[in-house]
Amino acid sequence: VEFLNGNGTRKAELSFSSQNEMNNTVMAYQGLAIPKTHGYHHYSFLNVDGVEIDFVGKDGRNRSPPLHLQLMALPTRELERRLNDLRCEASESKHIKSHKKGGNRTCKVYRHASLAFHLAQEMGNHRPSHKCVGVPVPDGLANELLNYLRVLEKEALWPPREKQRKGVSSGHYLTVRKQHPSEHDVIWDLCKKLILEVIPGAIYNALAITEGFRGSPHVDNHDKSFQYVIALGNFEGGSLCTEADEDGTEIVDINVNCRFGRIDGRAVHWVSGWNGERYSIVYYTTSDDDWTEQVPQCVHTKWMESAMSGNGVGKVPQRTFAPTNSRLPNTIPLLG
Numbered sequence: 001v002e003f004l005n006g007n008g009t010r011k012a013e014l015s016f017s018s019q020n021e022m023n024n025t026v027m028a029y030q031g032l033a034i035p036k037t038h039g040y041h042h043y044s045f046l047n048v049d050g051v052e053i054d055f056v057g058k059d060g061r062n063r064s065p066p067l068h069l070q071l072m073a074l075p076t077r078e079l080e081r082r083l084n085d086l087r088c089e090a091s092e093s094k095h096i097k098s099h100k101k102g103g104n105r106t107c108k109v110y111r112h113a114s115l116a117f118h119l120a121q122e123m124g125n126h127r128p129s130h131k132c133v134g135v136p137v138p139d140g141l142a143n144e145l146l147n148y149l150r151v152l153e154k155e156a157l158w159p160p161r162e163k164q165r166k167g168v169s170s171g172h173y174l175t176v177r178k179q180h181p182s183e184h185d186v187i188w189d190l191c192k193k194l195i196l197e198v199i200p201g202a203i204y205n206a207l208a209i210t211e212g213f214r215g216s217p218h219v220d221n222h223d224k225s226f227q228y229v230i231a232l233g234n235f236e237g238g239s240l241c242t243e244a245d246e247d248g249t250e251i252v253d254i255n256v257n258c259r260f261g262r263i264d265g266r267a268v269h270w271v272s273g274w275n276g277e278r279y280s281i282v283y284y285t286t287s288d289d290d291w292t293e294q295v296p297q298c299v300h301t302k303w304m305e306s307a308m309s310g311n312g313v314g315k316v317p318q319r320t321f322a323p324t325n326s327r328l329p330n331t332i333p334l335l336g
Contacts, residue, residue: 064241064273065215067127068120071248072113073217073268079115082248086122128250129241134259135307137198137230142258145190146232149211149279157183158211171212178205191281195228198260202228203290204283211279213271220265220284225292226300227265227284231256238274243267245296252297254304256280262300 071079152158157174164173176184176191187209195202203225220227229240235257242263244250253272254261263269265284 062212062214062238062271062274065217065270066120067123067125068117069215070217070251070268070270071116071119073219073270074116074248076108076112076115079112079119083115083119083122085247086119123249127248129253130244130250130301131239131253131255132301132304133255133308134230134240134261134304135198137194137258137260141197142194142230142232145194145281146279148187148190149209149232152187152211157187165208168210168216168218169214170210170216172210173213174207174209176207176209191283194230194281195260195283199228202283203285204228205285205287205290206283208282208284209279210282213278213280215270215273217268217270219268222286223265223284224287225264225285225290226262227282229254229256229261229263229280229282230259231278231280232258233277233279235274235276235278237272238276238278239272240269241272242269242297244298252301254301262303263297264294264300266294267297 074082152174153172158172159174164170165175174187176188178188180188188207191207191209195204204227231238231240238257240254240256240261240263241251242254244252248268252263254263265282271280
């Protein structure tokens with residue numbers, strides 16, 4: 001396969017000892033974005049003959065990203081902080097620091113990847129996962145939207161691949177904003193109808209609509225508040241995963257299959273392995289008027305649990321304020 005630069009030019013040609021090794025490597029890294037001081041470095045692969053690679057395994061299943069790739073989406077300084085907190089072995093610290101010097105892009109990317117790899121090792125290449133479920137959608141309510149998503153390709157509404165979002169891996173990726181061209185009126189109205197039936201107070205000004213979204217640990221730096229996520233289609237697996245708190249020692253695994261999950265996209269998140277047909281819709285906001293403090297995932301999990309317990313979504317505060325004094329309660333809910 002060929003490894004491409006972020007601008008699409010050829011970087012290197014890679015060889016593997018087996019087809020299985022190539023498939024596992026490419027499926028894990030394709031589309032992965034590494035944060036840099038200015039922008040991102042993206043992993044991108046093509047067959048040497050220019051043909052796109054099929055990223056689904058032989059068993060027809062998209063695999064979950066391993067821990068070191070989940071950590072790659074973190075800023076370099078955050079990786080350093082977590083490593084220092086874990087008091088890594090002196091020999092490993094020396095190895096990590098040996099790559100600190102040098103200002104070229106390749107050196108910085110290598111050092112970032114090395115930090116993620118060593119942090120994953122310090123964590124035992126595993127972190128506990130807590131499962132929860134999103135707010136369910138009543139039977140049949142999402143059928144009209146799902147049927148429309150299935151014909152999007154025939155309607156030629158999916159943008160060409162070169163105009164789709166970099167830094168994630170998916171079959172198709174469409175962004176629709178509140179102010180959008182007329183050809184997006186139907187998809188916007190269907191998505192709006194669905195969420196307002198389930199979460200009347202939802203705040204958003206844009207949609208990210210995908211088909212076949214795979215793994216892709218990433219951070220949505222342009223978000224100003226938490227987001228709502230739902231997945232539709234005939235699939236198994238495909239949970240929405242995110243770090244439980246700022247230390248990243250645990251993760252939360254949210255079932256969003258025809259359910260609305262709530263997370264903060266400014267924290268690292270990704271999709272677990274799945275197989276079948278999977279579409280997803282992310283409702284998010286980039287407006288400063290909608291800004292809320294980033295809070296631990298437990299706040300959003302409690303919101304989902306409250307909605308599930310019969311308290312009613314409309315009675316659950318949609319906004320939260322997080323005090324900066326860590327000795328105070330975790331969150332102070334505010335109405336409105």
